[in-house]
Amino acid sequence: MFDSEFERGLFDLRRAKLTEIEKLGQAAYPNQFPASHTVHDVRATWGETTSEELEANRVTVAVAGRIMAIRAQGKAGFATLQQGGERLQIYVRQDAVGEQGFALYKLLDLGDHIGVSGYLFRTRTGELTVHVERLTFLAKAMLSLPEKYHGLADVELRYRQRYVDLFTNLDSREVFVKRAKVLRALRQFFDERGYLEVETPMMQQVAGGAAARPFRTHHNALDMDLFLRIAPELYLKRLVVGGLDRVYEINRNFRNEGISTQHNPEFTMLEFYQAYANYHDLMQLTEELIEFVARAVNGTAKTEFNGHTIDLAHWQRLTMREAIRQFWPEEAGAKPAPTAFDSAQVFQARLHAAIASLEKVAGETTRIAPERLAELKTVRDAVAGVYYDSMKGAPVGKSVYNLFEAVVEPFLIQPTIIYDYPVEVSPLSKAKPDDPAHVERFEFFAGGFELGNAFSELNDPVEQHKRFEQQLGERDRGDDEAHQMDEDYVRALAYGLPPTGGEGIGVDRLTMLLTGSKSIRDVILFPLMRKQQESENRDQGTGTN
RNA sequence: GAGCUCGUAGCUCAGUAGGUAGAGCAACGCCCUUUUAAGGCGUGGGUCCUGGGUUCGAAUCCCAGCGAGCUCACCA
Numbered sequence: 001m002f003d004s005e006f007e008r009g010l011f012d013l014r015r016a017k018l019t020e021i022e023k024l025g026q027a028a029y030p031n032q033f034p035a036s037h038t039v040h041d042v043r044a045t046w047g048e049t050t051s052e053e054l055e056a057n058r059v060t061v062a063v064a065g066r067i068m069a070i071r072a073q074g075k076a077g078f079a080t081l082q083q084g085g086e087r088l089q090i091y092v093r094q095d096a097v098g099e100q101g102f103a104l105y106k107l108l109d110l111g112d113h114i115g116v117s118g119y120l121f122r123t124r125t126g127e128l129t130v131h132v133e134r135l136t137f138l139a140k141a142m143l144s145l146p147e148k149y150h151g152l153a154d155v156e157l158r159y160r161q162r163y164v165d166l167f168t169n170l171d172s173r174e175v176f177v178k179r180a181k182v183l184r185a186l187r188q189f190f191d192e193r194g195y196l197e198v199e200t201p202m203m204q205q206v207a208g209g210a211a212a213r214p215f216r217t218h219h220n221a222l223d224m225d226l227f228l229r230i231a232p233e234l235y236l237k238r239l240v241v242g243g244l245d246r247v248y249e250i251n252r253n254f255r256n257e258g259i260s261t262q263h264n265p266e267f268t269m270l271e272f273y274q275a276y277a278n279y280h281d282l283m284q285l286t287e288e289l290i291e292f293v294a295r296a297v298n299g300t301a302k303t304e305f306n307g308h309t310i311d312l313a314h315w316q317r318l319t320m321r322e323a324i325r326q327f328w329p330e331e332a333g334a335k336p337a338p339t340a341f342d343s344a345q346v347f348q349a350r351l352h353a354a355i356a357s358l359e360k361v362a363g364e365t366t367r368i369a370p371e372r373l374a375e376l377k378t379v380r381d382a383v384a385g386v387y388y389d390s391m392k393g394a395p396v397g398k399s400v401y402n403l404f405e406a407v408v409e410p411f412l413i414q415p416t417i418i419y420d421y422p423v424e425v426s427p428l429s430k431a432k433p434d435d436p437a438h439v440e441r442f443e444f445f446a447g448g449f450e451l452g453n454a455f456s457e458l459n460d461p462v463e464q465h466k467r468f469e470q471q472l473g474e475r476d477r478g479d480d481e482a483h484q485m486d487e488d489y490v491r492a493l494a495y496g497l498p499p500t501g502g503e504g505i506g507v508d509r510l511t512m513l514l515t516g517s518k519s520i521r522d523v524i525l526f527p528l529m530r531k532q533q534e535s536e537n538r539d540q541g542t543g544t545n
Numbered sequence: 546g547a548g549c550u551c552g553u554a555g556c557u558c559a560g561u562a563g564g565u566a567g568a569g570c571a572a573c574g575c576c577c578u579u580u581u582a583a584g585g586c587g588u589g590g591g592u593c594c595u596g597g598g599u600u601c602g603a604a605u606c607c608c609a610g611c612g613a614g615c616u617c618a619c620c621a
Contacts, residue, residue, distance in 0.1 A: 076578035123579045147556040147570050149582045156613050257620045
């Protein structure tokens with residue numbers, strides 16, 4: 001519990017103070033405090049009331065809070081109480097609270113919880129303040145608080161000791177208040193449209209619905225290995241087979257992959273399915289949904305993210321091919337012709353020329369701004385990777401997708417829907433009726449990253465079985481992210497899944513966008529951290545003396 | 546998994562031509578009845594992340610490890 005002798009010593013001092021507090025007739029750990037108002041109530045109700053009005057009609061309140069600042073002045077003193085993320089000043093003077101009350105005030109420390117009752121007034125500088133008549137001790141902070149001006153700045157400590165972060169950095173608290181608003185708005189949106197909220201298994205015998213490595217666990221009584229789910233997709237579609245035409249689920253997914261500013265091993269996913277809808281319907285719904293959530297959370301569709309103002313009320317829609325042509329960097333030479341995506345040979349030649357052109361530009365260090373140059377070098381390396389994969393025999397659709405990720409995705413700052421994906425990268429999507437090389441699928445982006453993925457669902461059980469078998473082949477070749485066979489899911493499809501559109505949205509990322517958070521860890525209360533080394537202080541202590 | 550950067554008091558941070566550590570806040574004592582990053586006087590507090598190495602001497606230089614941040618890779 002203690003990180004140092006300083007903390008141990010402080011703890012002992014505070015315990016002594018608790019004893020003193022008890023001697024004053026107060027409980028060290030009382031069970032409740034009957035507050036008449038929250039701090040928010042007080043500020044909302046009397047925040048604008050003038051000093052004269054407060055004197056003419058005396059208002060008495062009882063409020064509780066944590067002491068975040070304390071300023072003693074001889075036989076009087078101030079303190080700042082914080083409760084519910086808001087602050088209210090109190091004024092304690094000996095002639096108002098009596099000797100016992102003032103003795104208690106002097107035993108208070110930063111971080112303590114107290115309750116006060118008294119009347120409202122304004123100080124000389126105009127600040128709304130409680131003139132305390134009775135002071136009630138509620139709980140003691142036995143450890144010292146972070147520096148009061150800067151708060152807790154150490155990013156690691158903010159994640160590991162979120163409980164301190166939350167009450168010292170109110171900005172951090174605000175992010176999680178907004179996160180709750182995101183969830184509420186999502187539910188409201190779908191509830192109003194007749195979707196049923198459901199909960200499907202988090203522990204699954206077959207971890208399906210996405211390409212990712214799962215976490216493994218074990219049920220003892222049944223002696224059965226289980227996986228934490230990587231997606232709810234296959235269960236939600238079973239429900240549509242069962243006649244729940246519109247369903248949604250907001251819950252955690254678990255993927256045994258790397259950690260980054262955009263990835264946490266457990267993350268929150270919204271998935272929804274709508275019978276009789278296709279991907280065009282979902283595009284429309286998505287644009288409405290994101291704008292609705294933004295307005296519900298921030299009161300505006302505009303959000304500041306990473307130095308950009310993003311307008312979530314205005315979307316553009318591009319096919320993947322159009323997007324590649326539109327975002328093609330001029331430094332990479334001529335844009336690929338619309339037909340260049342159809343043949344592996346033509347496509348490879350185009351890539352080869354682009355690399356050569358980028359290579360040449362990379363040498364001209366004097367003509368180009370350093371930032372743009374770094375960007376172009378990243379693009380060059382990525383294009384080279386795409387070219388290399390393509391030469392090794394990657395299907396052309398896969399290469400087109402990889403190229404898209406290299407030259408387009410990082411630059412999709414304003415909200416954009418990219419649609420018509422190559423079939424090779426979309427094993428659960430339905431092909432376009434007039435173009436079997438492409439599927440009815442879209443992803444949408446903002447702030448430079450992917451927010452969601454949607455498609456018209458494959459509902460042919462024979463085709464689905466075939467695709468699972470192909471995935472098994474990939475698995476045998478060593479791809480441990482390939483889908484597993486799910487016979488029961490194929491059986492469900494065999495009962496008949498109506499034409500259905502489905503979509504998944506990363507709730508953490510949406511929250512990042514709406515709160516201006518650059519790291520996913522800033523929107524997850526307790527992000528996964530590496531195990532800390534055992535502190536020597538905590539376990540030794542008898543080794544030497 | 547790779548590259549770069551960082552790790553000094555409870556917290557926020559200073560501290561290199563290598564000479565064994567400092568400020569503010571917090572803590573402790575005293576003064577102060579309208580302060581608000583309150584103020585004044587005084588005091589205590591450090592395995593300088595850990596372990597090696599170089600050196601007469603290491604917070605500082607080198608190596609390894611641990612932890613973190615950023616970028617990249619896998620992925621959403």
